[in-house]
Amino acid sequence: MIQAVETNHDAGDVATAAGHGAGATSRTIHVRVLRQDAPGQESYWERHAIPYEPNMNVISILQRIAATARAEDGRSVAPVAWDCNCLEEVCGSCTMLVNGRTRMACTALVDRLLEDNSEEIELRPMSKFPVVRDLVVDRRRVFRGLERVEAWVPVDGSYDHGPGPRISPEDQEDAYPLSTCMSCGCCLEACPQYTKIEVVQREGESAEAFDARRKAAFDRGFVGAHAISQAMLFNAHPTGRMIADERLAALTGEGGIQMCGNAQNCVAVCPKHIPLTRSIARAGRAATVWAIKKLFDR
Amino acid sequence: MAQPRVLVIGGGLAGLAATMRLAESGTDVDLVSLVPVKRSHSACAQGGINSVNALTRQQGDNEWKHFDDTVYGGDFLQHQPPVKEMADWGPRIIDLMDRLGVPFNRTPEGFRDQRRFGGTLYKRTAFAGATTGQQLLYALDEQVRRYEVSGRVKKWEFWDFLEPVLDASGRCRGAVCQDLVTMQFRAFPADAVVLATGGCGLVYGRSTMSMVCTGSAVSRAYQAGAWYGNGEFIQVHPTAIPGADKLRLMSESARGEGGRVWVPRKPQDPRDPREIPEAERCYFLEERYPKYGNLVPRDIATREIFDICTTDGLSVEKDRLCVYLDLTHLSREMLDRKLGGILEIYEKFQGVDPRVVPMKIFPAVHYSMGGLWVDYQKSSSGGLEEGDPKNQQTSIPGLYAIGECDYQYHGANRLGANSLLSCIFSGLFCAPSVIASGAAVRKTSAEESSRLFDASLRRQEARHESLLARRGGNENPYDLHQQLGGLMTRVATVVRRNEQLAAAYDEVCGLEERWQRCSLSDTGNWTNQNVVFTKSLGDMFPIAKLILKGALLRDECRGAHYKPSTAMPGIAATDPVEQRREAEEWCDRFEANTRKWLKSTIAKHGADGHPQISYEDIDTSLIPPRPRLYGLVGGDVIEEVWRERQRAAGQAGETSPQPVAAGA
Amino acid sequence: MNQPEPSRSFLSRHQFLIYRLFSLSGLIPVGAFLVVHLLTNASVLGGPESFQSRVDMIHSLGPLLVPIEIAFIFLPMLFHAAVGFAIIAGGLPNVGSYPYVGNVRYTLQRATGMIAFAFIIGHLIQLHWLGAPLRGSEGGFDPHHATSTAAIAIRPLLVSILYAIGVLSTVFHFSNGLWTLGITWGLWTSPAAMRRANWVSIAVGVVLAAAGLGAIGGLRTVDVAKARGVEDRMDEVKRMLKGEMPIEEGRSPAVRGTSNSSLPNAGPVSSEGT
């Protein structure tokens, strides 16, 4: 949540000389940001004008906005709040709606966006998560999904027990893409079956009680493609498989795999190109077999 | 005794490894991080993680050689026992990460595959696609999530560490942190505090590091009295991709697979690079290092790029160092197969296909070898005494530092793929020491403890309020940061000159002055990123100052620290006798330099705000220092002389000291 | 979603099972019925005889037909529709922002489900015995005069168009549903298998659409009077076989009937429909 901001294109390189080269264009980029000061408050649009520079992405636009802290009409305004960290699409922080579509802001190149719409760039917070402020949303539910499906290898502990199981290159190649999931939430944002859950702390409610209530609310909603895919990742791992039944129990519980309506938006928007629908179908198959087995094992 | 409770600040590889081990040992852990731990900077590491393995062992490799490569690559500027211990743990750590489910690349038979990195002759590097750091981080994140579910670990994500809380005896008893959403302050009493807050790339403006790598946490510990070691050693990576917001790494493997580095012979040739004929291109690495060509190690490649751009003025772009990294002569199929992932990054951010158009690349600040000074307890076998409270402890008792934010493992220069190892190692290894230290804590009465924390809380609240209340100041924190970054990048990266460093030091003091007059554009008390950034900027100045001062005082060349005025040129003579004489002289000078400078730089925060620099001898008891002769003219003669001297001194170590090409 | 209740309802505890039964019901029996129904109807292209003989086959179940219809068609369909509406209410279609093929299909699946629902209700009211109280004694389907009664019902252009829309929607819903069902149950998991399955479901859809439209076309073009004659004759034969009518007598009234009865309610309204 800390944002360092560069106001000039040159500063960070190992530069031999300061200052800009010739031929700086005087084009202006118009940006429209949907802002909200705090949870429960009204949202409002604010327009900003940013001088164009080559190689910009949406993050650098937000950095410029923070540095100038002025709206297009010259009013001084508080900087727009947003999340980011790695700036190379591996940390999953910077998800937002750019021109109406969910994506990572750090790979949203301005030149490309202007090709599609040279008039303006529109930024909005994700719509399936409660807004904290401006473009910052509360994505705890994404991580809760990982807890629900026990997305981990249940090792005995971290002391030495020799190497892990041998794994064929095919299995590694199958697992690796799933393992690149950065919990960005794009797949959840675009999913028509995943709807917003916003729990508000009650008067006099303790932090713990609130937390428990929120978790319970999350646990009744759809887990989403992200967690389903992680469950499949660990159910395919030789050790992870040892609690496959627990994961399937979670996936067939309320808000489980059955909530998926096969719109396949998730796979279309995943910035990591994770084969989510394959995971979903595999989870469907595993759930089928598991449910039938359970029926007869009772 | 009450249930032990430890506070871990930072959830990158190091912090998560420590948390996992602590929780497993039955200790309750509060884990504080600026970002959700899964989003920590460690996710950016691409290349891999080093350790000896079954395969390299059969080729003659062993833990000692890994240890040797690491200290040699680091120009002997690290205490050797911790490095030895780390190398010894390497195989176990890879095994552990393998068990935790990291999808390491596999051989057809199902074993872990390995690749070779700079600075070694062995294929020691295990890797998981092009995202090894991400995979390692996730495996630990998952284990910590397990403990979170079981209640052992409590995460405080989107929280900022503000200061360690010390008792009257100077022992750390916890910390004060701030919620980045509600802006509330909170005291975290703890038996011990572990800092795992990563590097400080943002002191240089833009770097290859993530946006939370401000070094603020380390700076706050330093300002509270913790010593800082080897601050001036900053690694600059030769090949990064420019960006308006950050500099992204272009992996060494692009050169490994045949990429060629060149500049047009005509300065700032405006033509499309594809149109520039061979004869008008200068393949300067291949010309200057016919043997190694484009695969010279990091520090050398960086320096050569710097040189061709500044001394020869041949930079592709006028304003900054920039050269072409050309893959266009290689087959598309091969590129996709071997480099697909990293080429996509270039394409994604530059919008240009590097298979068709040569890439423009730049050197960029990448890693800080320096960090909080930490202690260790040597064991009788030359490694470390496991569980001794001194291991990884900073100069403040009860305050520990691990991962990139300690100074312990990489000396003057880090070898590729060694950092991930040092992070996980120090995280795992510190746990019993932290517990032992916590157990020894004298119990404080609730009253005494609340008095301690109240004072800290009040101080932090006051600082916060005064920042918010500052009106009418005309300084913009973002502008100041940019100026700081530009300045540091200019004077304290590849080539350092005393007059520049001295002037820069004054300039930084001036910027720090001006920081006092920053006024905020957001004075609210809800998710105020403006004030959080301004605070962390304020805490960058002490780090910048100690880097500059350390660099200024260190009059030698070592690893990443290069001062042309103190460089030791190779041998000029051609006549064998004369050559021999020069080599003897060279070795004399080397020995004298080692005696004078083979010392850790220790910076202590002075009451006046200036760093006080002192030096500490280095434990080189296991492997005697020897020269790095890489690419030096007449290196073979010097080596001969050096060996004779070693033999004469009867100092044949366990390995024959053989100056091999060391990568960075 | 503000207060999670501590005790979970039966429906939420058994959500998975319900959704799977819902999915299954789309295929068996509702889908299977749809296929049989559409193919039966298409047999009208082979002439009134062939259609009539198929209808007769179905009605040979006699008194069992009503309970079978209720247990295996109406109740499953109601269940499928009820859950279907609940699912539709829980979703948040967003084709506007994400106009991907899969998403369009997702949205169409919902839209066609609702159209199918409306269509089926209308269809029942118009032709089925269930709808008899609603439509009065007029109209309806006479299983002994299958082609003619159906043809008369569907003749008006507007009705034909509505039927075409209804049939196409239902067919899309079913064949696209087949494809998603395969994912739901994990029959096809890899993208390649999904692509192959998609071809299969398209083929099923094309065949059923052809059958459905063919039936409408057939009913629109059939000569009702002639069909009536054929039906009467067949009816006579049936009755004679059942012994309801002496064999010698049976022939002449049927022949007579052929020439004059083009009225919709010319025959007795049967208590069964298909």
Ligand SMILES: Cc1cc2nc3c(=O)[nH]c(=O)nc-3n(C[C@H](O)[C@H](O)[C@H](O)COP(=O)(O)OP(=O)(O)OC[C@H]3O[C@@H](n4cnc5c(N)ncnc54)[C@H](O)[C@@H]3O)c2cc1C
């Ligand atoms: C692009 C790139 C590629 C790399 N590739 C490799 C490689 O291939 N092999 C290799 O060995 N090394 C590599 N490295 C180096 C390696 O990635 C890092 O050194 C290592 O990840 C650091 O891990 P860490 O746990 O120390 O800290 P980090 O992962 O940086 O984590 C720091 C943590 O501290 C928290 N934090 C920081 N400040 C505060 C504060 N004030 N309050 C609260 N929390 C705070 C952060 O939120 C974060 O959780 C690479 C580095 C870069 C930049």
Ligand code: HEM
């Ligand atoms: C002719 C009658 C019908 C047939 C043959 C039929 C068939 C099917 C089939 C095979 C599926 C796929 C199930 C799956 O993906 O697992 C399906 C899905 C669906 N049906 Fe029906 N259906 C019929 C009527 C209806 C009606 C009347 C509604 C109510 C509006 C409806 C609503 C839905 C919905 C919403 C889905 C999508 C469920 C999801 O993907 O999550 N259907 N149908």
Ligand code: SF4
């Ligand atoms: S599956 Fe893809 S879109 Fe979903 S959270 Fe993971 S990386 Fe993001």
Ligand code: SF4
């Ligand atoms: S396939 Fe399922 S999880 Fe993915 S977007 Fe569609 S409904 Fe959501």
Ligand code: FES
């Ligand atoms: S900032 Fe990490 S994904 Fe965009």
